[in-house]
Amino acid sequence: MQQQLAILGPGLLGGSIALAARARGGFGVSLWARRPEAVAEVERLQIADRATSDLRAAVADASLIVLCVPVGAMPALAAQIVEVMPVDAIVTDVGSVKGTVCAELAAIFRDRGRFVGSHPMAGSDQTGIAFARADLFAGAAAIVTPRADSDPAALAQVAAFWELLGARVLQVAPAEHDRIVALISHLPHLLAAVLVETVASEDPAAFDFCGPGFRDTTRVAGGPPAMWAEILRTNSTAVRAATEALIEKLRGIATLLDRDRPMTEFLTQAKTQRDRLRLPKTPHA
Amino acid sequence: MQQQLAILGPGLLGGSIALAARARGGFGVSLWARRPEAVAEVERLQIADRATSDLRAAVADASLIVLCVPVGAMPALAAQIVEVMPVDAIVTDVGSVKGTVCAELAAIFRDRGRFVGSHPMAGSDQTGIAFARADLFAGAAAIVTPRADSDPAALAQVAAFWELLGARVLQVAPAEHDRIVALISHLPHLLAAVLVETVASEDPAAFDFCGPGFRDTTRVAGGPPAMWAEILRTNSTAVRAATEALIEKLRGIATLLDRDRPMTEFLTQAKTQRDRLRLPKTPHA
Numbered sequence: 001m002q003q004q005l006a007i008l009g010p011g012l013l014g015g016s017i018a019l020a021a022r023a024r025g026g027f028g029v030s031l032w033a034r035r036p037e038a039v040a041e042v043e044r045l046q047i048a049d050r051a052t053s054d055l056r057a058a059v060a061d062a063s064l065i066v067l068c069v070p071v072g073a074m075p076a077l078a079a080q081i082v083e084v085m086p087v088d089a090i091v092t093d094v095g096s097v098k099g100t101v102c103a104e105l106a107a108i109f110r111d112r113g114r115f116v117g118s119h120p121m122a123g124s125d126q127t128g129i130a131f132a133r134a135d136l137f138a139g140a141a142a143i144v145t146p147r148a149d150s151d152p153a154a155l156a157q158v159a160a161f162w163e164l165l166g167a168r169v170l171q172v173a174p175a176e177h178d179r180i181v182a183l184i185s186h187l188p189h190l191l192a193a194v195l196v197e198t199v200a201s202e203d204p205a206a207f208d209f210c211g212p213g214f215r216d217t218t219r220v221a222g223g224p225p226a227m228w229a230e231i232l233r234t235n236s237t238a239v240r241a242a243t244e245a246l247i248e249k250l251r252g253i254a255t256l257l258d259r260d261r262p263m264t265e266f267l268t269q270a271k272t273q274r275d276r277l278r279l280p281k282t283p284h285a
Numbered sequence: 286m287q288q289q290l291a292i293l294g295p296g297l298l299g300g301s302i303a304l305a306a307r308a309r310g311g312f313g314v315s316l317w318a319r320r321p322e323a324v325a326e327v328e329r330l331q332i333a334d335r336a337t338s339d340l341r342a343a344v345a346d347a348s349l350i351v352l353c354v355p356v357g358a359m360p361a362l363a364a365q366i367v368e369v370m371p372v373d374a375i376v377t378d379v380g381s382v383k384g385t386v387c388a389e390l391a392a393i394f395r396d397r398g399r400f401v402g403s404h405p406m407a408g409s410d411q412t413g414i415a416f417a418r419a420d421l422f423a424g425a426a427a428i429v430t431p432r433a434d435s436d437p438a439a440l441a442q443v444a445a446f447w448e449l450l451g452a453r454v455l456q457v458a459p460a461e462h463d464r465i466v467a468l469i470s471h472l473p474h475l476l477a478a479v480l481v482e483t484v485a486s487e488d489p490a491a492f493d494f495c496g497p498g499f500r501d502t503t504r505v506a507g508g509p510p511a512m513w514a515e516i517l518r519t520n521s522t523a524v525r526a527a528t529e530a531l532i533e534k535l536r537g538i539a540t541l542l543d544r545d546r547p548m549t550e551f552l553t554q555a556k557t558q559r560d561r562l563r564l565p566k567t568p569h570a
Contacts, residue, residue, distance in 0.1 A: 004356050031313075047546075052344070052474075061409055065409055081463055089493075091392075093466065095390055101371065121494060121496025121497075121498075121499070122496055122497065123496065125500065126498065140496060140497075141493065141494050141495065141496060142408070143494060151339045170493060170494055179488070180488065180490075180491045180494050181494070182497050183483070183484050183487055183488060183491050184484060184492075184494055184496075184498075184499045185482060185492050185496065185498055185499065186365075187480070187483075188480060188498055188499055188502040188533070189498065189528060190480075190538065190539075191476060191480065191502070191535070192502060192555075192559075193537055193538075193551065193555035193556075194531060194535045194555075195392050195473060195476065195531065195553050196533045196555040196558050196559050197538075197551070197555050198468070198527070198530050198531045199468050199469060199558075200554070200558050201530065201534065202438070202468055202530055203464070203465065203528070204558075206465045206468050206469050207469070207558065207561070207563075208426065208455060208563065209405025209406060209426050209428060209455055209465050209466070209469055210426065210469050210563075210564060211407055211408065211425060211426060211469075211470065211564075212406075212407065212408070212425075212564070213374075213406075213407065213408065213470055213473055213474065213504075213505045214469045214470065214473055214562075214564075215562065215564040216501040216502070216504045216505070216558055217473040217477060217501070217504070217505060217558075219498075219501045219502070220498045220501070220502060221552075221555045221556060221559045222556055222559050222560055223552075223556070224544075225514055225549045225550075225552035225553040225555075225556055226549050226554075228548075228552050229548035229549040229552055230545060231543045232542050232548060233542060233543055233544070233545055233548065236543050237541035239526065239539075239540055239542055240542055242483070242487070243535060244539075245483050245486065245487055246479060246480065246483045246535075247532055247535060247536070249479050249482055249483045249486065250476070250479045250528060250531075250532060251476070252480075253475065253479055253482075253531070254525055254528050254529075255474075256516055257517050257518060257521040257525055258521045259436070260511075260514045260515060261514075261520055263513075263514035263517060263518065264511050264514040265510075266482070267478050267506075267513050267514055268477065268510040269482060269511035270477075270478035270479075270482050270483070270485075270506045270510075271478075271485075271491075271506060271508070271510055272482040273481050273482070273485050273492065274477075274503055274504075274506045274507050275479050275498075275507055275565055276492070277492055277495055278492075278493065278495075279495060279496075279497070279499075279500040
């Protein structure tokens with residue numbers, strides 16, 4: 001039997017989930033967008049079976065609902081759908097911060113629906129549905145973040161859904177998720193922006209000399225500013241701790257700049273760790 | 286008339302220069318490697334017209350010689366070739382640090398040969414001749430670094446050579462070069478390694494959760510450690526200054542983590558600068 005999937009939010013992730021689910025088969029996909037122009041674009045790109053700006057129509061028959069809007073917009077959206085969706089619908093999301101957001105959403109879906117948070121590590125600086133692709137999640141980590149009160153069957157189904165889209169699923173509690181992504185995503189984002197702005201302050205003419213190293217090191221700084229400011233604020237405690245840890249490490253390493261052997265050892269350690277990473281092979285950008 | 290090009294050093298850059306020059310036509314290309322296995326690989330990959338471990342044979346008829354060995358090995362190699370190369374040969378290099386190195390090389394080639402330093406911004410963490418490609422320099426910045434005593438005709442020919450390979454040429458003095466690349470290459474390299482090691486110290490299990498952002502932000506940390514330790518040491522003063530500037534900026538920005546509007550403004554500035562960069566479109570890694 002076909003499963004009814006409702007995706008709320010027509011961005012890179014929402015569009016890619018729609019494409020991946022349809023490529024996999026077995027889903028009827030509704031994609032909701034607030035703006036009529038976004039609905040028209042979804043229709044034009046033929047990304048979903050049904051595109052609509054009518055929230056009730058999008059979720060009325062859904063067995064799985066995926067919230068793909070910025071984290072700050074999720075509670076209000078959740079409050080709108082909770083009364084009009086099927087009482088046993090499973091709800092997940094793709095938000096980059098989990099602690100407070102999962103608590104708010106779990107409260108909203110306490111009596112209707114079963115909520116389990118998700119965070120697929122598959123974003124890009126190329127946002128927008130035009131960059132959506134069916135293989136965005138292939139080989140990517142999809143983090144699912146159950147709370148103590150999460151429904152085990154819903155957790156299993158959300159995990160199975162990400163696996164179906166090609167992701168490898170990792171499971172951690174929301175607070176643990178936030179500490180981890182502060183290190184591997186939020187701090188790197190902040191650093192990329194700070195690196196760009198350091199060059200801008202010290203010598204803007206230097207930008208003209210940049211090579212592929214600078215391009216890749218700063219790629220994420222091309223991401224949407226308002227969305228990232230919200231992510232950083234929502235996870236500010238963990239990001240601040242990660243930033244302090246990095247500054248301390250950087251200060252220590254800077255004392256080795258004149259010493260070939262300890263610096264080689266340090267860079268060898270870093271290279272060994274980096275070479276070991278399980279990362280999607282093809283750059284998305 | 287065919288120009289005789291001698292490339293000394295069989296790495297990614299040396300091999301790519303050979304491939305690019307041959308693709309362009311008009312060059313007879315000799316590639317020198319110290320190790321017989323490297324000579325055999327150049328022959329197997331058919332990258333040059335002549336592969337040899339005989340330095341004298343490589344440079345005897347060269348009109349243009351390109352030093353493609355690590356910066357620390359350049360003065361000794363230069364001292365070996367200066368007596369056996371044509372007296373009017375033009376010599377350049379691909380080293381990542383220019384101040385002290387250009388001074389040493391200019392002294393060695395004062396009476397024989399005409400030296401002008403170069404630095405093509407086209408490296409990769411994928412080192413080795415197996416990754417060499419004819420289009421490595423397409424759209425890349427090639428920095429030429431004449432000194433006050435450099436021969437103007439040699440400077441023009443070195444610049445024309447890089448343009449022939451598809452690069453856009455930028456010209457600055459050696460000390461200025463070192464200050465610039467400290468900001469856009471050496472600091473980013475150090476940061477990438479420090480970011481990896483910060484995660485390793487704080488929570489090595491977090492590596493398993495990484496997405497494409499972490500992959501790209503840390504890509505350069507996969508580069509050869511000994512070569513990079515040497516680069517960082519040779520340019521340590523400028524790298525230290527760039528590191529201090531970044532830490533100061535990072536500390537300032539960390540105070541904005543809880544404030545959406547100023548953080549959005551900061552990230553918007555960074556994105557605007559980043560989006561403006563003239564960078565090679567295709568990632569090399």
